[in-house]
């Protein structure tokens with residue numbers, strides 16, 4: 001048994017929203033994933049980019065204990081959703097195995113470092129921006145149609161589940177990346193948020209592309225992720241600017257999704273998942289999720305609770321490190337390899353909640 005983490009809790013929330021059960025593999029619906037590092041499961045490994053998760057300690061809690069390209073020490077949210085769908089994780093779209101039977105499972109189009117805006121993540125050079133991810137979805141659908149026929153392909157896509165996670169990088173890897181960034185010169189934060197929300201609305205043409213159930217996550221506690229703590233915090237408290245940005249972004253995102261649902265004429269196509277509130281709730285009501293404490297050593301009740309851990313950009317050699325409990329310290333060193341996904345070890349010093357963010 002081991003630790004709980006907010007990532008799992010987010011996964012659990014999404015599943016409650018979906019009313020997911022555990023269907024048999026053959027009945028599993030297809031799953032498509034778009035967005036940034038929180039959901040990338042290996043696409044960037046195929047790209048010449050600095051936004052990559054192909055070295056330890058990434059993957060130390062993954063079943064293979066190897067880095068996979070996931071920006072996580074273990075499984076990430078798409079993995080957990082796939083598990084609940086009763087399916088294998090959808091392959092990264094760029095995987096050479098993305099063909100034949102594997103097409104039926106779905107595809108993960110996400111690419112670490114991207115944002116809503118095209119100028120987000122320019123420092124990572126060669127990443128798959130969101131417009132291109134949607135184009136790849138269209139290419140995928142052509143390949144699927146060639147494999148199972150046009151009608152069956154359309155049906156498979158309309159029955160599918162879609163997850164999109166974007167926006168954190170438009171703050172951490174754009175607006176707040178450097179003092180006096182171009183976007184912060186152009187906009188006050190109160191104007192920047194409506195601007196990226198309106199751009200996001202244009203990006204979300206997934207209904208047009210055949211999707212009928214799309215979970216859209218808000219930003220998590222982006223002021224509290226290890227990289228931000230390392231850069232902006234002396235005492236372990238969360239970065240206030242980023243915390244405020246998330247507070248502005250999430251309610252506006254929810255309103256925009258309501259508008260979009262109105263435009264497509266169904267109120268249940270786009271579903272907002274408030275990851276910020278979930279992680280906050282986890283921090284302050286850990287018992288509710290079967291955890292003794294939200295920080296430090298914990299003994300969760302469920303096996304699944306120990307499976308998903310921190311995701312984010314904080315884990316890299318000689319960089320902020322995620323402790324086994326899913327809490328993070330900006331100054332820690334990578335903990336020793338753990339015995340397995342359900343192994344345990346004592347946490348390093350814990351100063352902040354591990355939630356989401358970039359790249």
Ligand SMILES: *[C@@H]1O[C@H](CO)[C@@H](O)[C@H](O)[C@H]1NC(C)=O
Pocket residue numbers: 118131132199
């Ligand atoms: C971003 O790039 C895509 C593809 O090049 C383009 O279609 C889109 O209009 C761009 N978005 C903005 C806001 O400039």
